[in-house]
Amino acid sequence: MSPAEETALAPAAEWWQSAVIYQVYPRSFADGDGDGVGDLAGLIARLPYIASLGVDGIWMTPFQPSPQVDQGYDVSDYCGVDPLFGTMEQFDTLLELAHSLGLRVLLDVVPNHCSAEHPLFQAALAAGPGSPERDMYHFVPGQVDMSDGGGNVAADIPPNNWQSVFGGRAWSRATPGSATDTDWYLHLFSAGQPDWNWRNPAVSDYFDGVLRFWFDKGVDGLRIDVAHALFKADGLPDSPSTGGVVDGLRSNPQVSDQEEVHEVYRRWRTLAEKYQPHRLLVGEVNLEPARAARYTRADEMQQAFAFAFVKLGWDPEAWAAVGNELEAARQLYGATPTWALENHDIVRSVTRFGGGNVGALRARAALVALLGLPGPAYLYQGQELGLPEVDVPLEARVDPMWARGGVCRDGARVPLPWTADSALNHGFSLAEPAAAVQTSAPWLPVPADWGAHAVALQEQDPASALNLTKAALGLRRKLWKNEVFGPDDGGTWRVEAGNLLICERSADFFVAVAMGSEPVQLPAGTVLLTAAPLEQDGWLQPNNAAWVLRD
Numbered sequence: 001m002s003p004a005e006e007t008a009l010a011p012a013a014e015w016w017q018s019a020v021i022y023q024v025y026p027r028s029f030a031d032g033d034g035d036g037v038g039d040l041a042g043l044i045a046r047l048p049y050i051a052s053l054g055v056d057g058i059w060m061t062p063f064q065p066s067p068q069v070d071q072g073y074d075v076s077d078y079c080g081v082d083p084l085f086g087t088m089e090q091f092d093t094l095l096e097l098a099h100s101l102g103l104r105v106l107l108d109v110v111p112n113h114c115s116a117e118h119p120l121f122q123a124a125l126a127a128g129p130g131s132p133e134r135d136m137y138h139f140v141p142g143q144v145d146m147s148d149g150g151g152n153v154a155a156d157i158p159p160n161n162w163q164s165v166f167g168g169r170a171w172s173r174a175t176p177g178s179a180t181d182t183d184w185y186l187h188l189f190s191a192g193q194p195d196w197n198w199r200n201p202a203v204s205d206y207f208d209g210v211l212r213f214w215f216d217k218g219v220d221g222l223r224i225d226v227a228h229a230l231f232k233a234d235g236l237p238d239s240p241s242t243g244g245v246v247d248g249l250r251s252n253p254q255v256s257d258q259e260e261v262h263e264v265y266r267r268w269r270t271l272a273e274k275y276q277p278h279r280l281l282v283g284e285v286n287l288e289p290a291r292a293a294r295y296t297r298a299d300e301m302q303q304a305f306a307f308a309f310v311k312l313g314w315d316p317e318a319w320a321a322v323g324n325e326l327e328a329a330r331q332l333y334g335a336t337p338t339w340a341l342e343n344h345d346i347v348r349s350v351t352r353f354g355g356g357n358v359g360a361l362r363a364r365a366a367l368v369a370l371l372g373l374p375g376p377a378y379l380y381q382g383q384e385l386g387l388p389e390v391d392v393p394l395e396a397r398v399d400p401m402w403a404r405g406g407v408c409r410d411g412a413r414v415p416l417p418w419t420a421d422s423a424l425n426h427g428f429s430l431a432e433p434a435a436a437v438q439t440s441a442p443w444l445p446v447p448a449d450w451g452a453h454a455v456a457l458q459e460q461d462p463a464s465a466l467n468l469t470k471a472a473l474g475l476r477r478k479l480w481k482n483e484v485f486g487p488d489d490g491g492t493w494r495v496e497a498g499n500l501l502i503c504e505r506s507a508d509f510f511v512a513v514a515m516g517s518e519p520v521q522l523p524a525g526t527v528l529l530t531a532a533p534l535e536q537d538g539w540l541q542p543n544n545a546a547w548v549l550r551d
Contacts, residue, residue, distance in 0.1 A: 001349060004351050011394050016221075016280050016302055016376055017336065017487040018480045019056040020473060021106060023380045025070060025344045026085055027443060034424075034431030038415065038438035040086035044094050045430055046225045046418075047101060049455065051529050053304060053325075054473035057104030059223050059282070061344060063091075067117050069192035070400055073108075073225065074115040078210040095218055104220035106280065111207050111264075112226040113193040120206075121194050125174060129183050136203060137194050138186035139174060140236060161238045162255060167405030170255075186236075188229065188255060198230045204264065221272075221280025227265075227295065227304070228285045229256035231447045242433055245413050257287055265300040274318045282338065289322070289329040289337075296335035306337040310346060314353045314362055316501040321502060323493035330490060336375030337491075341366055351389035358543065360386050364465055365513055365531040365545035371472045372511040372529075372547045373503060375490035377502040379469070382416050385453050386465035390414045396445050420451040427454070468531065475529055475547070477544040484549070489522060496520070500540070508550050514540040524548045 024043060034040025040063065050058060062072035063085040072082070079087045098105050114121060120136055127133035129141070136482045140159040158171035165188055172191040175181040186195045196203045211222065233254040240253070265281065272279035283304035285292040295304045308322045341349050341363075353362035361388055370377055389411040402408040418427030426446060429439045451457075458464035479485045485505070492504040500515030502523070514520050519539045525548040527534065532544045540546055 004006075007152070014487060015056070015104075015277075017457060018103075018485065020054075020371065020476070021057045021104075021376070021378045022050050022053065022055040023059045023061070023343060024050075025381055026412055027063050028413050028428075029381055029451055030416070030418070031425070031442070032086075034439040036425070036429065036431045037084060038096075038428070038441045040090040040094055041085070042428075042430055044090065044097060047094070047097055047103070049123040051101040051103055053470055054477060055103070055379065057106060057220065058098065059106040059378065060108065062108045062110065067115055067192065069115070069190055072463070073110055074113070074117075074190070074193045075110050076115040076117045076119075078109070078207075078215075079213045092217070099218070104280075106221040106223055106282065107214055107219055108225055109207075109210060109214075109222045110225040110227050111196065111198075113187065113189060113195045116192045116194055117443040118194075129181055132490050135182065135200050136197055138197050138232065138236065139183040140186070141182045142184060152445050159186075160236055160254075162186070162188075162236075164190070164404065165238075166401050186232070188226075190404070195232070196230070198260070198264065199234070200393075204267070208267070208271065211268060215272070215275050215279050219279070220277075221282060223282040223284065224265075224301070225284050227283035227287075227301070228257050228261060228287055228292075229255055230261045230264060233258060239370055241286065248277045257291060262294070262297075262300060265295060269299055269301065289325045290332065293326075293329035293333040293335065297333050302335065303338040304335075305378070307342055309337065310340050310343070314515060316495045316499045316513070319501055319513075319515075320493040320495050323491055327491045336487075336489070337373075338376050338378065339370050339373050339422060340378040340380070341370055342380035342412070343378070344380065344413055345409050346412065348387055349383070350386055351411075355388065359388065360465075361532065361543040364468060365543055367465075368467065368472055368531040368545040368547070369501075369503070369513050371476050372505065372509075372545075374485070374491050374505050380412075384469040385416070385455065385458060387414075387453055390444075390447055392444060398444070410444055414444050414450075417446065417450045417454040419456045420454045422451060426451050427456070452480050472529060479509075479528075510548050510550070512540060512548060513545040514542050517542055522546060522548060 026043060027038045029038045030042025030046040031038050032045060033039060037296035062075060063082060064075050065077040065080045065082045066074050067073045081091055095105055124133040124137055143157040143159060158169055162170040164170040170186055170188050171184040172187060174183040174185055187193050188195055237254055252365055268281055272281055281301040283295050283301045283306040285295045286307045289308050292304050295301050306326055312318055312322060330336055349363040349366055350359040353359045392410040397408050397410050399409045415425065415428040424431060424439055425442045428442055431439050458466035487506050494502050496502060498518055500520040501513040501515050503511040512522055519541045521539055527546050528549055529547040530544060
């Protein structure tokens with residue numbers, strides 16, 4: 001990226017404080033070569049669409065080389081491009097185009113674990129017990145069985161009782177059945193995702209090189225996967241509970257939120273600020289608000305997702321309680337929450353908020369509320385279309401969490417519908433018409449009515465979810481420019497009569513969401529935006545939201 005381009009992309013050092021970032025799940029965004037899997041070529045072709053929304057950048061989930069055990073979150077080469085998605089030359093083209101469109105580019109980095117096919121893990125397996133190669137990971141002998149009085153290592157008993165987030169135990173034998181290699185290795189996710197040993201300084205040095213590689217290319221920032229779990233409790237003691245499979249990283253204090261992890265982000269922040277403009281660090285920190293906010297202290301990451309908010313249902317008291325808890329954390333540590341309602345790991349908001357027409361209305365209202373809150377926000381691809389969760393047929397499910405834990409995330413990862421007709425997988429595949437007969441089916445099946453949500457249809461409908469998203473993003477940008485919105489805005493939440501949720505962003509502006517069953521009167525002010533047209537001036541019907549400027 002040239003100095004002129006960097007200057008154009010950095011009108012203020014704190015661009016990220018007001019940013020809205022669009023999350024791209026490359027597998028499901030657009031398929032450029034017709035093989036049924038989204039790729040960099042497809043993203044390049046559709047990048048102007050993302051720019052047309054009015055967002056500030058994109059976050060791309062992993063496209064690096066991987067066996068795809070966990071759809072790319074099992075990385076075998078942190079500084080490459082998986083041929084499934086394209087080439088490094090295509091990535092360079094994508095980065096240049098994104099910057100020319102005014103979009104910053106954030107990538108995923110996965111520092112908690114890698115692929116079992118990573119060369120360093122393969123070297124560790126080959127090197128054997130007690131070797132320096134194995135010290136890059138958590139290789140530990142099985143527990144000692146004292147039942148025979150001999151103190152022999154019982155190779156079939158794992159080192160502790162830790163459970164995998166994906167279900168089952170978090171340990172696998174390094175060499176199953178071996179009488180001489182009694183080591184087990186730790187994997188908080190699948191057996192194909194061994195955890196790095198961050199107590200070994202060589203691991204930190206390795207990841208410094210990964211960050212420099214992408215920052216040197218001009219990548220604007222990194223979203224850090226499982227950011228709170230890099231360090232495990234010294235000595236790897238048993239967890240006080242063996243439960244908590246789905247939310248295991250929060251329920252097991254031995255594998256989460258160790259104090260040493262903060263030094264990693266201080267080191268990375270120092271590295272990120274050696275670049276101009278400064279690179280952004282965004283944490284996936286799935287902890288309670290007061291604990292998560294500690295990761296955004298002035299010398300650590302700039303952003304961490306507000307997971308307590310992401311998981312909310314349609315409950316005004318819960319929204320207010322979480323909102324005020326996040327505001328209290330902001331006042332303690334300074335950084336505003338980073339808001340999101342959807343991502344590739346959770347049920348889409350239309351379905352989460354009730355499904356059908358009611359769920360669609362609530363998702364529109366929640367989107368308007370989200371974009372009016374103080375601080376940065378993230379949208380997940382398809383959220384702007386109001387896509388519902390898809391009930392993927394059992395035989396087509398590929399999520400490893402489904403096989404091990406009975407939870408399936410595939411329904412939020414179904415390929416996007418671009419056109420109403422079914423040709424070329426509703427426009428998901430971009431092969432030339434002459435090659436259409438060779439186009440493969442998408443990697444996850446799409447519902448028969450998927451075309452009803454298509455981009456092409458919604459672009460022509462002034463009342464569509466897509467055009468509402470564009471209007472909200474355009475108004476948000478204007479309010480920031482006119483300093484109605486500011487970086488120091490907070491958020492005081494309350495529930496008024498009729499289940500009217502209010503978030504006071506400032507003395508001049510508030511967000512209102514009607515979460516009850518009857519219309520409710522808005523406090524006095526000028527209504528700037530609503531999720532659905534008002535049926536009566538000054539009154540908000542159920543499942544609607546408004547931005548209001550006080551008179």
